[in-house]
Structure formats: C-alpha cells, structure tokens
Amino acid sequence: MLDAVTIVGASLAGFWAAETLRRDGFDGPVVLIGEEPYAPYDRPPLSKKYLAGDLDDDRLDLVSADRLADLDLDLRLGCRATGLEVTSRTLEVDGIAEPFDGLVLATGARCRTLPDTEGMAGVYTLRTRDDAAAIRDALAAGVRRMAVVGAGFIGAEVASTAVQRGVEVTMVEALDTPFGRVLGTEMGAVVADVHRSHGVELRTGTGVDRVLGEDRVTGVRLADGSTLDTDLLVVGIGVVPATDWMEGSGLVLDDGVVCDATCLAADRVVAAGDVARWPNPRYEGLMRVEHWDNAVQQGVHAARRLLQTEEEATSFAPVPWFWSDQYDRKVQLAGRTHPDDDVQVAVGSTAEHRFVAFYGREGRLTAVLGMNRPRHVMQARALLEQDASWDEAQALAADWD
C-alpha cells in the first residue's frame, strides 16, 4: 500500500493524476511539483484565443481555486525537479534531496530551438503561458511581419491567429508539404491551401540556414539562399521530452521515460503525458504522444496504476486523437497515419475545406481526418477503437450523405 505520492509536473497529466488519486480514495499526502509559478492551466488556448488577447489569465485555469483546495495537495509551484535516484527512492528538488514513495513523472517536453538564437529579442517558442504572453504582447505592439519556422500544428495556429490580426505571415517548412509528416502529402496540401487562402505565404522544401540579427531578429536566411525579413520569429520545430533531470536515475530513458504497457516505469514509479513512452498494445513498438487528450487519459491511467496491484493493472491502449483550430476550421485526427497509407475522402469536399478522409492499409482503417466534421470523426474514431476493417469504414461512410 502506498503511503504518499509525489507528482512531478503540474500541467495536464500531473493535475489529472492528482485528481484521480483523490477521486479513487487515496487519502495520503500528495505532493504536486510544478516548475512554472502558475496553478495548473490549460495550454491549447495559448496559441489561439489567449494569443489573440481574447482570453484572460484566469480563464486558463484547469480548475477553480476552490476545487484545487478541495484536493488537499501539497502544491509546490515554481519548484524544479533536478535529480532522481530510483533505487534509493530519492527525488531532488531545486538541488535538495527528499524521499518519495509513489512517483508520477509528468514533466512534459521542451521546445526545440534554432542554434545561435538564445537571448535574441523577437525570437520565440510557444509552450508556456509566459511564452504566449510574450508573443501576444509583441503582436499587440504592432509588428508588421512574422515568420513561423516549422509548419506543424502549433506554428499553424500561431500563423492563423497572427494573420487574422493583420500581420504578414510567412511559414517556412523544410518538407515539401506542410503537415506532411502527420497528414501525408495529399491532406497536408489541403491544410496548406487553407492557410494560403487566408493570406499566409508558405515557403516549403527549404530549411533555415541561420537567423539574422544581432540583439534583435531582423530576418532569416533560408537554405535555398533567399532571405526573409521579419520582425518576429516563432519557432515551432517540435519538442523533446523533459528527461534531462532524470539522467542517472536508473530509469530507461530513450526519447522519453520508457514504461511498460501499464505506464509503470519502475516499482511504484509511473509516467504520463508527453514525457512517457510506452508499448500501446494497439500498435507496434513504443509510442509517445504529445496530445492534450492523451495527457488527460494517461494521467488518469498512471495514477490508477499506482493504486493497483500487478494483477489488477491494465494496459493503456488509447486511439490517439487531437484537434487543431485554425481560422474557422477545426482539424481533427484520430488514429495513427503511415506515409504509405491509402487516403480516401469519405464525405464532403477538400476544396470546400469541410470533409472527412479515411487512412487505411492492408484492409484496415488506420486513421481518420476531419475538417469541420466533428460528428463523423468521432463516429469513425469509435470504429478505430474496434480495430475496424476498411470495408466497415466504407459502410459507416455510406450513412453519411
């Protein structure tokens, strides 16, 4: 039986782990450690309404102060975990060692940055509330031009928010097709078309050679030799799991904290959210998911795992799902795409930017993409959970017209 639980990381996965422990009746001490000085808050609005200045700080809170107090947590904000030793069950926080009993690792991920840009004014990544506030303030100060490096979903949402405020936005993507890595060439081109139709300039198939400017960014030299002038540079080139502080802990670290199928990383140590890598029994190999919904579900699952015996433990086997709001379009993807999947528009029209597309291979449905079709995406997502065949997906789509 557990005496106490320490949760490292006070964002989505960490918060829901804490909430689940209480909901499931755990009444021992629960410590929740967060590096940022803020109570748990929600990140998706950071690249959308919050960035546009349309959402106040308190609307970001995951829960009200009353509900948070009811959970009776030892909430330690502005504190950073700096070391871990699993065998001796010792955690180090801001350099000071303390013992732990149960442990939830939910430290998330950090943004990748471009070389030689540290400390350069006007260059931003977007992960935290402070990051978003800084970009929001820069936009409000009246910048004219913004460059976004990396056409991923965060970059796309920032571009969407900025261009709607009248900023000239250029997105730079090293691949030939924006979003191609996740959506494939055909559907990546559809999302790219949405951006172009709103006035975003897309420069694809070229990477960044270097960022120009001394103390403040003035432009970007691209790998194709051309130069892009800009007042503001947002770098959205992915994240790396925040495991640096766990080096030497005795845990297996390999693009995240490697866990078993139940989210257990070591005796009474679990991991959840962006930092966790585990064998999802639905798929081959290890999986690490950086989506909001996964952080919620895995936080819940990992907390329960701590309370369970080995016999009671179950595998964590979700169908990944995420959404992205860009302009007035809601993009949703459920499942896992592969570069060589067959892609078929099941209903609607890609030209009208309102459709559902199926991804499939070897007679199975592998993923479903929707643009402004949430109802149908969720129906198809249910099929993915049943590991449905391509033919079953066709039968569902036949009811949609």
Added chain:
Amino acid sequence: MRVIVDFDLCESNAICMQIAPNVFEVRDDDFLYVLEENPGEDDRSTLQEAVQRCPKQAISLED
C-alpha cells in the same frame, strides 16, 4: 444529477458524444445537443470522463 454545458465554451469537438452517446449528440449542423439533462447515477463515471476529456472544459455536473 444534472448535466450542464457552457455553450459559449463548447466548440463541438464531439468527444463527449463518443463517451456518452446517450447524453450528448453533435448533429450535422455541428452543434451539440444534450439528449438527457438529468441522467441516472449509472452514468456518473462515464459523464465524469466526458467532463475530464472535454477539450474546452465546457461540461459540468451538478447534484
């Protein structure tokens, strides 16, 4: 138990519909409809999952 949806927050992601199709439905007009405003106790844990997993935190339960 009463199900309350803040329609100013709801963006029809339809996650709730997949979790509790007897209570929530997103129709072809892309709006969410609450089919059962006072569901029974049997639905509580399912509805709590819908509350947790709503990307807009637009659902709440009241006793």
